[in-house]
Structures are given as C-alpha cells and as structure tokens.
Amino acid sequence: MAKTRETATPLSGWCQGDEGVIERILETNHLAARLREFGAMPGMPVRVLRVGCPLVIQVGASRFCLRKADAACIEGKKAA
Amino acid sequence: MATDITDQKRASAGQTTVAVVGNPNTGKTTLFNALTGLSQRVGNFPGVTVERKIGQLTLPQVGAVNLLDLPGTYSLSAQSPDEVIAVEALMGILEGERDIQAVLVVLDASNLRRNLYIVSQLLELDLPLVLALNMSDVAKARGIVIDADALTARLGVPVIPVQANKRLGLNDLKDALSRALDKGMAPARSGALPQFLWAEVDLVARKYAGASAGLVLRALIDDRRAGASAVLKRFGDGFAADIRALRVRVKARGTLASWESESRYQWIDEVLDGALRDPEPLRKTRSDRLDRVLTHPLGGILGFAAVMALVFQAIFFWATPLMDGIDALFGTLGDWISGYLPDGALQSMVVDGAIAGVGGVVIFLPQICILFLFIGLLEDCGYMARAALLMDRLLTPCGLSGKSFIPLLSSFACAIPGVMATRTIDDSKDRIATMLVAPLMSCSARLPVYAIFIGAFIPDQTIWGGFGLQGLALFALYCVGVVVAIPVAWILKKTLLKGQPAPFVLEMPSYKIPDVGTVGMRVYQSARHFLERAGTLILAATIVMWALAYFPRSETIAAHYEAERVRLAGAPQEVLADLHAREAGAMLEQSFLGRMGHAIEPVVKPLGWDWRIGMAALASFPAREVIVAVLGTIYSLGEVDEESTSLRDALRSATWSDGRKVFNIPVALSIMVFFALCAQCVSTLAVIQRETGRWRWPVLTFAYMTLLAYIGAFVTYQLGVAIGWG
Numbered sequence: 001m002a003k004t005r006e007t008a009t010p011l012s013g014w015c016q017g018d019e020g021v022i023e024r025i026l027e028t029n030h031l032a033a034r035l036r037e038f039g040a041m042p043g044m045p046v047r048v049l050r051v052g053c054p055l056v057i058q059v060g061a062s063r064f065c066l067r068k069a070d071a072a073c074i075e076g077k078k079a080a
Numbered sequence: 081m082a083t084d085i086t087d088q089k090r091a092s093a094g095q096t097t098v099a100v101v102g103n104p105n106t107g108k109t110t111l112f113n114a115l116t117g118l119s120q121r122v123g124n125f126p127g128v129t130v131e132r133k134i135g136q137l138t139l140p141q142v143g144a145v146n147l148l149d150l151p152g153t154y155s156l157s158a159q160s161p162d163e164v165i166a167v168e169a170l171m172g173i174l175e176g177e178r179d180i181q182a183v184l185v186v187l188d189a190s191n192l193r194r195n196l197y198i199v200s201q202l203l204e205l206d207l208p209l210v211l212a213l214n215m216s217d218v219a220k221a222r223g224i225v226i227d228a229d230a231l232t233a234r235l236g237v238p239v240i241p242v243q244a245n246k247r248l249g250l251n252d253l254k255d256a257l258s259r260a261l262d263k264g265m266a267p268a269r270s271g272a273l274p275q276f277l278w279a280e281v282d283l284v285a286r287k288y289a290g291a292s293a294g295l296v297l298r299a300l301i302d303d304r305r306a307g308a309s310a311v312l313k314r315f316g317d318g319f320a321a322d323i324r325a326l327r328v329r330v331k332a333r334g335t336l337a338s339w340e341s342e343s344r345y346q347w348i349d350e351v352l353d354g355a356l357r358d359p360e361p362l363r364k365t366r367s368d369r370l371d372r373v374l375t376h377p378l379g380g381i382l383g384f385a386a387v388m389a390l391v392f393q394a395i396f397f398w399a400t401p402l403m404d405g406i407d408a409l410f411g412t413l414g415d416w417i418s419g420y421l422p423d424g425a426l427q428s429m430v431v432d433g434a435i436a437g438v439g440g441v442v443i444f445l446p447q448i449c450i451l452f453l454f455i456g457l458l459e460d461c462g463y464m465a466r467a468a469l470l471m472d473r474l475l476t477p478c479g480l481s482g483k484s485f486i487p488l489l490s491s492f493a494c495a496i497p498g499v500m501a502t503r504t505i506d507d508s509k510d511r512i513a514t515m516l517v518a519p520l521m522s523c524s525a526r527l528p529v530y531a532i533f534i535g536a537f538i539p540d541q542t543i544w545g546g547f548g549l550q551g552l553a554l555f556a557l558y559c560v561g562v563v564v565a566i567p568v569a570w571i572l573k574k575t576l577l578k579g580q581p582a583p584f585v586l587e588m589p590s591y592k593i594p595d596v597g598t599v600g601m602r603v604y605q606s607a608r609h610f611l612e613r614a615g616t617l618i619l620a621a622t623i624v625m626w627a628l629a630y631f632p633r634s635e636t637i638a639a640h641y642e643a644e645r646v647r648l649a650g651a652p653q654e655v656l657a658d659l660h661a662r663e664a665g666a667m668l669e670q671s672f673l674g675r676m677g678h679a680i681e682p683v684v685k686p687l688g689w690d691w692r693i694g695m696a697a698l699a700s701f702p703a704r705e706v707i708v709a710v711l712g713t714i715y716s717l718g719e720v721d722e723e724s725t726s727l728r729d730a731l732r733s734a735t736w737s738d739g740r741k742v743f744n745i746p747v748a749l750s751i752m753v754f755f756a757l758c759a760q761c762v763s764t765l766a767v768i769q770r771e772t773g774r775w776r777w778p779v780l781t782f783a784y785m786t787l788l789a790y791i792g793a794f795v796t797y798q799l800g801v802a803i804g805w806g
Contacts, residue, residue: 019362027335031583033305036341037155038585039194045362050375054472054482056588058368060361061191063588065469067476070583 008075011057012068014048019079022046022059026073031066035074038062046076096145096261097178098137099170101202102186103195104152105462105589107214110598111186111244112149115253120149120601139258148180154194156201156298157337158307160506167307170205171295173314182208182260184253189219189226189241190590192356193348199235200344203270205294208260209237212253216241218590223359230355236267245595272347273297273340277330284322288315299323301336306506367462367590374466384470387463391454395447395493395524402446410439425633429626432709437622440528440705441614444494445607447524451493452606455486456599462591472584478566479573481505481584484514488565491521495764496613497606499771507582512772513572516781517565519764522558522756525705529755530557532708536728537748560756564788576780613763621702621762628673629699629710637666673699687754687790688747688797690736697754704760746800750793758789 008023022044025032040046040059050056053068102108112120116135133149150169151162158167168174170183183202187195192213202209213228231239238256242249269278278293281300285293295311300323302308312320330336373379414435421427458464464486472482483505491498498518505511530553538553573579641663648655668674677695684694692711700707711727734742759765765778772778 025338027338031585033157033337033341034154034159034583034585036338037157037194037197038587039197039345041342041345047362049368049371052377054469054584056371056375056469058362060193061358061363062194063368064585065465065472065482065588066585067472067583070585 008077010072011046011048011074011076012055012072014051014076014078016048016051019045019047020076021079022074022076024075026075031070032073035066038064040074046074095178096142096181097134097148098145098182098184098257098261099148099150099180100184100186101150101166101170101198102152103154103188103191103198105587106152106186106188106195107244107595108152108186109149109601110595111212111214111242112147113597113601114244114247114250116147120147137254137257139254139261142258142261145181145257145261146178147184153198155198156294156307157302157305158298159305161306161503161511163506164307164310167298168310170202170207171292171298171311173290173295173311180207181264182210182257184257185209185211186244187211187213189213189216190222190224192219192224192226193345193352196348196351197341197344200270200272200347201294203235203237203267204273204297206266206292208264208266210253210256210260211235211237211239212244212249213239213241214244216249217243217246222363222365225357227355231351234351234355235270270344270347272344274343280326280330284319284326287322288319291315291319296323296326300326300330301340303327303337306508365590367588370591371466371588374463375469380466380470384467387458387467391451392492394450394454399446399450403443406443406445407439410435410442414439425630428630429623433623433626433630434619436709437626437706438614438619440709441525441703442611443528444524444705445610447527448493448610449603449607451490452497452603453599455490456602457594459486460592460594460598462589465586465588468586469588478569479577479579480510480514480569481507481582482586483582483584484510487514487518488521491518491523494523494525494610495519495521495761496767497609499764499767502771505582507579509573509577509579510582512777513569513577515768515771516572516777516784517569519759519761519781519785520561520565520568520757522561523761525703525761526557526755528705528708530554530752532711532727532731533748533752536731537743537745557752557756560753560792564757564792568784568788622706625673625699625702625706625710628676629668629671631671634667634670637663637670641666686797687750687793688744688801689751690734690742692734693742693747693751697751697758697760700755700760702760702762704755704758707755745805746797749800750797753796754789754793756789757785757792759785 014020022040022042024042025035025040038059039062040057044059047058048055049058049063050065054065055068055071056063056065057071057074100108100112112133112135115137119137120133120135135147135149136144137147138144148169150166153163153166156167156170158164165174169177170180172179183205185199185202187199199209199211211231213226216226219226226241228239228241238260240249240253240256242253277297281293281296285291285296299308299311299315299319312323327336374383414431417435418427418431421430455464458467467489468482468485470482471485475481475484484502486504487498487501489498490501495518498521499515502511502514502518505514534550534553538550541549543549543552641659644659645656648659673695674691676698677691680694680698681689681691684691684697689697696707696710699710708727711731731743732741736742759782765782768778768781769775
C-alpha cells in the first residue's frame, strides 16, 4: 500500500476512484456485523467505485453497495 | 461378504444427505445442477415457502445420496428468512428436515479470503466437510495462485478445484465426498476462537438435548439477529437464561460480534499465508469498467429503462402466439371431452368448470416462462444487483430498499413468485411491506381483462403523432398499480410497519456470461411450479365457482326452454344455439351467483355497473381471470375468450332495463381500474399468509386493495361521466 494520509475520514466523503486502508468501523447498527462478514475490517485495502447514494466500495476482492449514511460508519485513511 | 456390505450401504444410502452451502454468487446453483441434473425436485421447507431443492447424486463406493441445496449465505450468523433456513438445516434443528451427514462448501476462488469466513464457522459444526474451489479459471486469469494441497493440509478437509460451468473436476469432487461420507469423521475445530470459550459453550450445549456447541455459539454471539432469536425461542427460558449468564462471563473483551469476525479473519490470514498468492488484492476488473456505465447516475438509469422496456415487450408481444396456441389446445380438449360425456351437470363441470377454468390460467404459462427467462438471465449475468442498486434511490422515499425491486418486478408476471422472492429481504418490516404492495403490480392475469375492455371501448386511433390510444390506455393501467403502491408502502412504513428504511448492503458480483443450464433450470422449475398450482388450487376454486353459477337448476326454466325447443324443432342451427344461450343466461340469473349479483347491485351502481358486472366481479375474487368466462356466460354466448368479437359486440349492445346502454367508456374504465387495484387472487393471499405466518397480513391486503379498488372505480366513473365521455 502506498503512503497514507494522517487522519481517517468516513468513506461517504471520498471521491470516485479514491483508494486507501480501512481504519475502523463504528458499531452503530447491525450493518457493522454484515460489513465485517464481507471482509470490511481495519487494515483492509478499500476503493470507492461509485459515489452518490448508494455508493459502491471495493474491499479486497469484494464489491458491495451501501447507502451514504451507512458508509459514514466506515472510516479509512486515503492513500496519499 | 464384501458385496453384502456394499448392498447394505446402498440400501441405507437413500437416507444420506449432503448439504450444499456457500456464499451467494459462487456458482453454487451451477455446481448443484451439474451434480444432480434433472433428478432434482423443488419443494418447500416444512412450514415455510423457502424453496428447498434436493437432487440425487451417485457416488463411487457410497452409492446414491441426496444433495440438499441450501440458500446462499455469507456466514452462519443468519438475518434474512433465507439464511435462517440454511443455518437451521445445518444445525439439525429445522423441523421436519432430515439430518445432514456431510457438507459440500462451494467457494469462489477469486475471492477466497471472504469465502473462508463461513468455512471457519462450518468447521465448528461437527460435520464432515468437502470444499469445492469453484471459478478457479477466473482466479487463474487474474493471476491468483492457490495451493489446494496446502489448504487441504491446513484445514484438515479436502479442497478440490472445480469449474462448475464447464463440468470440470466433478469426478475428483465425487471421490472426495465419497471418502468423507465413508469415514464420517468431522474435522477438528478451526482454532479461530479460543479454547476457554469452547469450554464454556460445550458446558451449556451438553445441558440441552438437540443443542450443539455451534448452535450455542450462535445464540451467544448473534444476540438480536433473527437466527439467534429463533434458537432462543426453540430452547425455552432456561436456555435463554444460560446464554445471558454465559454472555456476562465471556463479554470481558468488547462486543462479541466484532471480536468473532476479527478472530476469524486473523485465522484465515494464517491459513492463507503462503497458500494464496494474489499479486494485486485491490484489482480493477472489466466489471468495474462496465459498471462505470451501467451504474452511472444517468447512463445507468437509461440502460435500466431500456432493459425493462425489452422485458415488457417480450412478455406482452412474444408470448401472444404461444398463448393463442394454448388457448386453442384447451378449446379443442373441451370439445373433444364434450363428445364423450352426456349433457348435464357432469359435462358442464368438466368442460365449463375444470377445463375452461384451468385453461384460462395455463394460458399465462408463456408469459411466466419469458419473465423468468429474463430474471434468470439478468440474475445469472450479475445485472440484477445493479438494478437493485439503481432502484434503491427510488424505493427509499417509499420506505423500502433496493432489495424490494426483484420481488416487485416478479409480481408483474405473478404476485406469487413475487411474494416468495421477498425472503431475501432481511428486515422483516420491509419484507412485509413489500409483500403487501406486490399484488398491486399489474400481473399477467389482469391482461385479458384489460384486453377485452380496451378492445371493445377504447377507439383504435393514434394521437400525438403515432401513439395508439389503446396502447396508451394499457400503459396507463399498468401505471395505476405502481402509482398507488408508492403511497401505500409509504403509509405502511409510517404506521403498522413503522421503521427506518432497513440498511442496504448488497454484493456486486462480477459480470459473467449466464450459464444456460442454470437459467434453463430456473425457467423449467417456475413453469412446473405454476402448472402444479393451476392443477390444484385454481382447479378447486374454478369448480366451486362453477357450482355457484350452475346451481340451483330451475325446473320451470328448463321446462320452458324444452317446450321452445320442441316448438322450434327443425329451425336453423343459429336459432337453436341462440335459444340454448338464452337458457344458460336465464339459469345463471337465478343461480346462487346470480342472486348474489342482484343483492349487491345497489353497492356497485355508483361505479356504473349493472348486476351482471357486479356478479362477474364477485365471481372473480378467487382468481381475477375468471371474469372473462363469467361475462361470456352472462351475456349468453356460451364459450368466449378475450379475442372473441362476439363478446365485444355483446358488451357494446347490452342495455339496462330502461333501454340505456350498460357499457360506455367510463364504465369500461371503472371496471379496469377496479381490476387493476383489487386483491382478486386467493393464491396470493394464501402465500402471504404462509410467508408471514399470520392471518392479519392477507386480511389487511384484501381489505385495503378492495377498498382502494372501489374508490378508484368510483372516482374513475364519476370523473368520466362529468367529462362527458358517458
């Protein structure tokens, strides 16, 4: 992975094509459990494939869509 | 002696069941089809309508075994009704389901890390496992190298590379299954979770008959998820108290759920270390490039509209010749049987009741097949997930999610598969709301009703430079259901099913060429399911309706027409046929159904209807398509269909007792709007009852739809008259 920026930001604010590493997942709703099963865990490489609502993110080899509000509970560090 | 043992094994092999599990989109169904072929049977799991597919497979040494295809799931932590079934079957607590002797896990080799998550859980169930490493060609093309032997050694279960779509590796897989069943040994627990936890879990599991350690673990971790709630209910208060106590004892380290997934992925990374080489974990694929267009906020919607236009074009126009063929076939069958049965009640029941009734339903088979062909193609190639993604934006304001899209789309062919397709929706409120509005989508049974009234009363003209008025009327009727469904869903989600739109997470699988066998099997199964229903429930409903329209027979009327026949002996054929038809009409008027029609006339008069229309609508409550046959009988024409010009002419010339025409444009529109909105389908209501397990939902569906239909028809008629169309 390339160098990462200092602070983690919610994926909902990322632009299309942005890549980085997941820093943490906020335990807000039962979605968090499903996201973890999909492999969305701290340390995993992530990319935003579609912005808007729902947005599509790629975590490793998995691609899935989720709503913008839910994507806000995944925080990552963007690759510099 | 050796033969004896083999024979014994063969004899008991009928009882051996191997469950097939795996993540969605791993080619599980393709592999299942490749292994079982046409030997599979589709039924329902006891008590629920989740589809249960079972097929036969002959293994070397072991002989015939049953292969049970369980719904796809990402983990044993179940949320949707589909997943709950899969997990309960694996745990051996699904009532009425046979015990499972081994598990065949289908893995996507191009996404192995995530696919091993459920493997780490299955390794704790005390069942022999065989892992099928599917889509190894896709993985290879992406430069991913997997050491299957190393994985076999580390996991303690056989890992067999296969390519289900090309039928490659199936013999190795069968050998491995055979050996696993022969030994009957479960692998050791994965070691993903610590020993002290298992010690605690085992202690609880031993206290309750039928509770395994795996089951106790799920009840412990999943807390409020649907699967765990079902388990807690099943084992009673003592069990629930033990689980609560256990939770307090082990909860020292944060939330159990996040701790579980972290521990499991840590274990997976250890297992994969050196056994999986993936040069570019965050790869960009061809699917990603396609998605830039197909999920584009504007381009994606246009593409979606084009796909939908094609689907509906196919359903309504390609199906016509086939439907005409089926119609002719049943007509011929009726005539042929009439020749063998004596005139009277029996002949009438078989020909006018059973054959005409069932034929009127079977005629929709081509449309159902075409719809499921498209659904199968779109799903198997991966587009359906994108359609759900695009539709989420439109469905959220109604309180639903993108997951409601597929059930609603299916409902345009028939609400029954539509209601059943809601089982993939994990949120129970969203699921019920979707079920309740699904019957508002204009199903194919409404088409003949629209066809006959549009044909008779909407002028065959073009307006606005090329749009046919009749086509526009048809399109408008299809829109009525959708437009009404929006506020209904919104109100339901604000009142009875109050709640936020459920979270929406949906995997976007890679696009692929659809597998002909998988799509073909889907079409075949839906066709078979539909025909079975037509042969049972619809048949019964038709016969009851026939009886209400046939009995009681009036001696006076029979005697009167018999006298007429004698008087007119030797008259031309048309005169006799007309006489016969008038007799049928008179009989109908004093039948149970005719009396009901007269009784409800004051109620239907504000809609512009006479007693005959009211009666036809009443007769159509079990199945709306019955109206065509009933109108034919009422207007004394004997056998008619919606193409019949004689029925159209009869409708146009029907009069009230004071000589005014019964039908005009407002009346025709009011009837069509009524049929667009009314819950005239017993099967749909029965399926809603079975799916929800409650009577209140089908009762509510029936009540709100009938009320809306009445109001809609009333407003339509009164507006039409006010405008001056009458």
